[in-house]
Amino acid sequence: WNYQLQTSRREHREGMVDESSLFAAYWYPRIAVFDDISGWDRIPHNIQTEFYGDFNDYDVTIRVPKGFAVWATGELANMEEVLSPLALERFLHSMESDTVVHIITPETLANGQALQDRQELAWHFTARNVTDFAFGISDHFLWDAASIAVGPTGRRVSVQAAYQPETRDFHEVAEIARACIGYFSIQMPAIPYPYPTMTIFNGYGQMEYPMMVNDMEMETMDDTKALTAHEIAHTYFPFLTGINETTDAWMDEGWATLLEFFACTELYTLEEPELAIYPGYYLHGYMGIKGAEVDVPMLTPSNQLLSPAYQLNSYGKPASAYLSLYYLLGREEFLKCVKEYVENWEGKHPQPYDFFFTISECSGEGLDWFWKRWFMEFHTMDLGLAGYRMADGALFVTVRNDGGMPL
Template sequence: MKRKLILSLLLAGMGITEMSQSYAQEVKENNQSVFGEFMDRRGTYSRTASGKPGVGYWQNEADYSIKATLDDEAHTLTGQITMTYTNNSPEALDFIWMQLEQNRFTEESRGTLTTPIQGNRYNGDTDGGFDITNLEAKVGSKGDVSNKHIINDTRMQVWFAEPIPAKGGEATVSMNFSFKVPVEGMDRMGRLDVEDGTIYAFAQWYPKAAVFDEIEGWNVEPYLGAGEFYLEYGDFEYEITVPYDHIVVGSGELLNPKEVLSKELLDRYEKAQESDETVYLVSPEEIGNTELTRPKQEGTVTWRFAIENSRDIAFASSKSFIWDAAKINLPSGKKILAQSVYPKESDGVEAWTRSTEYSKASIEHYSETWFEFPYATATNVAADIGGMEYPGLNFCSYNSKGRGLWGVTDHEFGHNWFPMIVGSNERRYAWMDEGFNTFINHYSTLAFNDGEYPSRLDQTRRSVNYFTSETREGIDTYPDVVNVSNLGMIAYNKPAIGLLMLREYILGPERFDNAFKSYIKTWAYKHPQPSDFFNHMENVGGENLSWFWQGWFYGNGNIDLAVNGVFPYAGNYVLSISNKGEIPMPVVYELTYDDNSTERFTLPVEIWQRGDTWNHLIKTDKKITGVVLDPDKILPDVNLGNDSWPQVIYDNN
């Protein structure tokens, strides 16, 4: 009798009382602040509450025609650009803003002046910058020409003699430009000397239009370092003139292979487009053998490229390249080209000899899983760059090998989906770029060659030390503001872990995949905001996830689910659990019975709307011998010591 009294008092203290062979839940507090809407996500004329572009959605367009010449003795690029700008906005524009990102490489640039004395990843040369001449701007084909412009750091304001009309008005801006190619290009571009020549990696190499949208108007954040890019979509045609012995690879389709390749090289190029196995175009032994590979033996050669519906272009040029390629098979039946260029210092089956194999596998996986790759080529370039992405072209470290080369190649190609296809604002929301990409990289790595290389994203509890550190920062911190040591977590890993939890724990693969694919398709070649992503995932996934977005993406709290105990009750059992963290979660738990069998169940996240403790009646005629929360350890729960009953001590590592 005494033991029953003690048990009754214990259950009552936990909110459990006997009432006609049932139980009641004591409501201790209301958690509406955790579950309520945390940001204004109401629909507007331009963006719907379901996370789609509205009937009034618009975005401007910038089309480019560019001609540039590389001087490999002076290490300069000189060019001429004509940009056709279409103003689809509902307001006339007196001026436009353009990005001059080469101006980052000067002593007085804001990026230089905000770089710590000890330096960081985004160090850059300071003896460069654009030289802009002969600027002409006019509206329509017969408008008056204006050359009025203001250059401030990495931005240029170009004024017109008359406003660009709203809703379809066109203007052209042309100018000459030149700059010295930096050696240290902020780990995004530059040049590298190798035994057989110099590798030139060109990015941020031409003046380009800034984005004008209905959220901010002109997006004119300067190019400082960590913050990447936000650009309008358009069509590009560009010509690159280089010494005759160089090979050039660039974003998009090579338009004139018959003019720049020898007959032998052209045959190999065409063979590669039909081969699932990697084909050498220029083998290691053929570097420098221009009689075999080039149709011309002196002077210069012009390589012409084009790409449609792109937000940027990049290219590389060198006489030191090994060049190989293979066919990519897309779900639609279309065949495109994977190719790699690298110096002999990067050669080898443990290194860049497998680059095209990696590239092909990466593009085929993402195309099949999420959205078909839209460009004519997927090119991997070995350079003195850790890893940087552009439409259809990557720069990856020439020193990368094995697992590291797979990882960087796959990551940079993944960026073709985020932010090249889905055009988010990298300069403000790095997590919509790096985080989403890191998430899809997890699954492509699991799929590659039956798991040849491991992925550790699902080992979420390896990051507990960061999540509990006093110096942690939120995902929503702007990349140019965040502590550089935290950037990898808040831009890459934490948002990727968030999507992993959403797919594997909260929504399940089917609902998540439907929503994520729909988001990509809906916002392809457009400019989504964070609220558009949240709204779209909720509407297609069929779940109000405000508690999750607020806690994980726009908060700095943690997850800590705990088992208080398991108690016999009226011939059954009561499982008592608590939410000791700041972020609620559904509760997946696994029961172990005395016959060693197990069963899994899920309690919805709504149990935490009523407070931070919940008692759940388990009806079973078996004897329960153990309970484990989150048995697959998907959640980055910061306290493993309270996740089980009887208590089991886990190693966070």
């Protein structure tokens, strides 16, 4: 087997980043998923729809020339063999530090104190029970790291960022990511981050992998925060829960969009929140084409759709459905049911009806009407003003649901 590296820097998900940096994804043959619904997954991958992966343990050694660092899915198992004494000391400190530690800096790169002085460095990574493995390489990227305690045991997660020195925003990404993991673990969805590490790599993409994110620099810090939150949110959906992204993109991208929205409204202070990715891009885009021929039910298999129908059914529309469910159930009940859904299906492969049934059973509510209108029928988000009246010094407004969606 051999892997041909993408040399075009227009390829967003993997390939060359610059003359001496790359991000490697989809680089090895993966065994298709065999599930109890469809048997072997025979749907081919393409440039639009994403993936369906099974859970595996990875033990990977990546050999690179002198001076090159590697960041990857999982934990670095031989840090003392590849890091210089100074970098090793900083990395170990970062694993206990609530503040960002600069492990590789312009100074350590210039004076040769970043890595071991060997002609070849073998970087050894291990990862357990994940659906994929990706890695990035560079001889001039800077490296920041911190950690955060999650869960009742106080387990610490290593949060890292590897980036180009001249980037406009990545100097803050390690702290942004750290805060996001804490928020997701405690507030929404209030499920402890399940893995030991998370690394944000400064490539050309906007793409998630287990314990790895390949993100480009953004024009504004608002977008940087929103994008970082979105990609980290994929930890829960699809990775922890084994979602079939190929056919049911709304089951992962919709959740990532919702969690991004909550992070951007409850965790981060944005300069222009109305222009953030969910309200300013996905929701605004939906309102421009609602009710058009591309506005089809979300249970339509994702691999049968072309853009903009695919984008519509994967991101803004399901996020709106989940947000409506949140308001319907209330925060406490919503979090309880989402937690039960994740715990029931962690390491498995839930189908759409598994999600519907779990939430309905947990909440004790008859939600068939909600699922039917949001996911199975042709309805739109469209409210109208039916009338108003003044009484006792107050204004009473009657709102009419013209589109039929439960809002």
